[in-house]
Amino acid sequence: MMQQIYPVGPHSFAYELNKDFHFAAAHYIPHEDAGKCQKIHGHTYFTNITIVGDELDHTGFLVNFKTIKDLVHKRFDHETLNQDQAFSDDKADQFPTTEVVARTIYEIVQQYLDSLPNHPICLQVYLRETPTSYCIYRPKRKDRI
Template sequence: MMQQIYPVASHSYAYELNKDMQFAAAHYVPAEEAGKCRKLHGHTYFANITVAGDTLDSAGFLVNFAILKQLIHERFDHSVLNDDTESFSADEPDRFPTTEAVARTICEIVQRHLDGTENRARCLQVYLRETPTSYCIYRPKAGIAHA
């Protein structure tokens, strides 16, 4: 993957880790306003996940890069996002598999994992590129619990 420059999430943590990955997935947006996107179509998504914290774990990691890839790539690569009914819904607009909702979902999945670790790092940002000209950045608000 080519090196890219991502917007920086402001924080005061000692460590910041960024993991780039890509996955191929199909989706459709079940809303009249979505136009052509109402039809099933696919993308090669490029994601950058930003994790930060002050303490390393017993292996010397903030979080193991391989775990981040496993959490996201293995779940979404070569899938139809709409079929993941744990993450997405055809009835709730906030849970349609739009770029915004996919970025938020990635953040929530990563944070659930981090919440179970000894050093409890934070997922500060997910940058998700859906096409060469369109991307979304999701940054959870501090203190808000996620699904």
């Protein structure tokens, strides 16, 4: 994977952790306005997850890199996203678009982080669907889980 610096907004946390990984998945967008994307097709998604916090855990980690990757990779790699419980063919805000997949990854990661005693926060999820198309999901402060 090529090293890349991702845009991150300013923050006042002591630590910022970034985890890069990729996963392969198929999907389709169940709407007539989606054009060719209505048909099932696949991508190799490249993901960067940014986590921030002020306290390290008992092992000296903000959060374990492997755990962050496993939360997403084990769930979505070599799957059809439309079949996952997080997505729906009936509601546009639950179609597995790049935007919705990025938001869903945030929700999965933040739910795990909420269980940790050192209270790290997922600041953003960067999701590249193709070499020329990507999305960044940053929850509004009031919307953080």
